[in-house]
Amino acid sequence: MxxxxxxxxxxxxxxxxxxxxxxxxxxxxxxxxxxxxxxxxxxxxxxxxxxxxxxxxxxxxxxxxxxxxxxxxxxxxxxxxxxxxxxxxxxxxxxxxxxxxxxxxxxxxxxxxxxxxxxxxxxxxxxxxxxxxxxxxxxxxxxxxSLAVYYNADAFAAAGLDVPAADWTWAEMVEVAAAMTLDDDGDGTVEQYGLGVEPGIVRLAPFVWSEGGELFDDDAQPTGYTLDNAPAVRALQKFIDLRGGRGVIPTDEEMESERLESRFLNGRLAMFMSSRRSVPQFRSIDDFAWDVAPIPSNGQPANVLxxxxxxxxxxxxxxxxxxxxxxxxxxxxxxxxxxxxxxxxxxxxxxxxxxxxxxxxxxxxxxxxxxxxxxxxxPLPSLSTWPEIEDLSDVLIEEAVFDVVGGEATELISSLRTETRDAFDRGQP
Incomplete structure (x- = not known):
């Protein structure tokens, strides 16, 4: 990996x-x-x-x-x-x-x-x-x-699927992503993935909150991650399973070789999670119709700033x-x-x-x-050391998501708390 x-x-x-x-x-x-x-x-x-x-x-x-x-x-x-x-x-x-x-x-x-x-x-x-x-x-x-889901409307139509509803769920998104992950010629190489999402704390956070979990001991002045609550564990495992469990997002090597934005632009990604900043790029698309949907819910509405x-x-x-x-x-x-x-x-x-x-x-x-x-x-924290915390967190989340034998949420949580402890201790709110 x-x-x-x-x-x-x-x-x-x-x-x-x-x-x-x-x-x-x-x-x-x-x-x-x-x-x-x-x-x-x-x-x-x-x-x-x-x-x-x-x-x-x-x-x-x-x-x-x-x-x-x-x-x-x-x-x-x-x-x-x-x-x-x-x-x-x-x-x-x-x-x-x-x-x-x-x-x-x-x-x-x-x-x-x-x-x-x-x-x-x-x-x-x-x-x-x-x-x-x-x-x-x-x-x-x-x-x-906020975070949203960009989708290829033509790809949905070709697959006979309805476009994402305003109140769709995480489970529905995963099923749609599975249906839209296509190996057209059966050679073992996926020509179109159902979903693209960068494995990182900014993408993970809203799904933890939506599940009813919390990321930190104190949102305003956090001293560390508190992800060992049951809702957070469930949300992390669902996120990890996007690759190891369901295979609906590109592999680590595929993401390194071609950016997710590029995959969406060239029609080889059915859905892509991003913020509003992707719109100027996507307005250059002439080959297919696209639009944006809200991120799915794990139970209650939540999004990240x-x-x-x-x-x-x-x-x-x-x-x-x-x-x-x-x-x-x-x-x-x-x-x-x-x-x-x-x-x-x-x-x-x-x-x-x-x-x-x-x-x-x-x-x-x-x-x-x-x-x-x-x-x-x-919002996520704006601690003086948050850039360091985010970098460390993203690497650990990537390792869990792209573990070929399937990452475990409990192991990821332990690593997040241990590896970021010093940076949290040094952070000024």
Whole structure:
């Protein structure tokens, strides 16, 4: 079995060349803005920047696109350590704590409080609160996504299956995935898998909660995993069995050789679990119809927060100009631009409930799925050491899922608690 190495993104020291690329924003009216994403996502942010600059002659935004999330976090860490950080960067709530705990972020709450046009109360609370650190609104979220199931509607029709219902169950999803896992020529090689899901704590969490289990001893200030409750054990075993028990997801080697997004794009994956960020890529699909469904339930509605926010660095040189861009990006006009690109489930409530996001003529037609999930969304921790905890957890979950003789949930739980104990002990909430 091929096992991925931990990324340990919060601990990497590299990429000194990035300091020159960002340069701390430089002079008056210049703002460096660091993001990561696929080319389609980068195009969405470029559209936002261009629209802002067209109406703001006094501020120039230098958009810098990292190749991956780990690259993004490494670049931020390196630039902050070198004293030349970007003015702004976009980061998931699970990873901002490592910077907030070091005093590297300038709270954006005070800027919002005195803004004549921006109102924090207009944002979804679950996303807004995920970026509070030590009682302060440190960063401001642009989106409030959740986990969903993208599905190939043409493949469902060809198999004579109904598309996923709003209230479908885990067992129903697995049966559908089994029916859609096809070895057409009988040579032992699967041409189409029924389901694609990255084995990791972010994908696992909502199914533990849905089963009635808990992940941590304390959601706000966790000191470790508490997965040895019966509901959590059941959920973990169901997740592990997707590969060893039912064979409905690709093998480790197959996932290493071809990304799940690529498999869905080329029609060789019937369903794919992801957040809203996959939409810009999938809108390039011409060969088949696709849509999105809610994740299935293990008993009660539950989902996991996927939210990215604009963060302002303390050492940057142009806070006022940076806020001017954030104010635009998260206002009605900027939020609508990003919503129409498909990239975000807008954190601004009025935009999320508007045609800019819910336009049925732009896939997915079932975008309401993301809004319906918001009441059941829960965040994962934003401890200062969470990137390390997540990396360690993901490796262990992968090993359990891809164990050719079938992983055991109880063994995985023991390993998770043991291997992450030190990182939890060092974490600051």
């Amino acid at each position: 091929t096992t991925r190495r931990p990324r340990l993104v919060g601990l990497l020291v590299a990429v000194a060349v990035f300091v020159a690329a960002c340069g701390g924003g430089g002079g008056d009216g210049e703002v460096s803005f660091l993001v990561f994403g696929e080319p389609e996502e980068a195009a969405a942010y470029r559209e936002l920047v261009d629209a802002f600059e067209a109406t703001n002659d006094d501020v120039e935004v230098d958009l810098v696109v990292a190749a991956s999330r780990s690259d993004l976090l490494t670049r931020i860490s390196t630039a902050i350590a070198a004293g030349s950080p970007p003015e702004l960067f976009l980061v998931n709530y699970r990873f901002f704590g490592q910077f907030a705990s070091k005093g590297a972020l300038q709270p954006l709450g005070p800027f919002a409080d005195v803004s004549p046009t921006f109102d924090l109360d207009g944002l979804y609370e679950v996303a807004r609160d995920a970026f509070v650190w030590d009682g302060e609104q440190m960063c401001i979220p642009q989106n409030v996504s 996927h939210s990215d926010a604009f963060c302002l660095t303390t050492a940057s040189s142009n806070h006022d100009a940076a806020w001017e861009f954030v104010e635009y990006a998260l206002g009605e006009v900027g939020a609508e631009i990003l919503a129409r690109t498909g990239r975000t489930v807008p954190s601004r409530i009025t935009v999320a409930e508007s045609s800019a996001f819910l336009d049925p003529d732009l896939p997915p037609s079932r975008s309401q799925v993301f809004l319906d999930a918001i009441p059941s969304i829960r």
